Amino acid sequence: MPTSKKRKPTTRRDSQPLPRVTAENALEVATLALVQASFEIVREAELRITAAARSGEGVEEALAVHHELRSGSLGLLVAYSKLAGLPDPRDSVK
Secondary structure, eight states, X not given: OOOXXXXXXXXXXXXXXXXXXXXXXXXXXXXXXXXXXXXXXXXXXXHHHHHHXXXXXXXXXXHHHHHHHHHHHHHHHHHHHHHHTOOOGGGGOO
């Protein structure tokens, strides 16, 4: 009789573990978690745009949503950079 296999949680190779949370860096760590989650949402939106384009559906609305998601992710990344004392990521893109 076959038994069901339990799925092991998968982790992304490129994702770094969150730093240890202290009272001083709680906001920084929470913001980093938001940045990582927003990047995943943007990747999911890109997959949906590709699927819509392949099926012949209109992608205009999906592209507009993708733009809004990317803008929000950039805002979170800027906030994290300021909290962590890192340079503004917008300054490196020219």
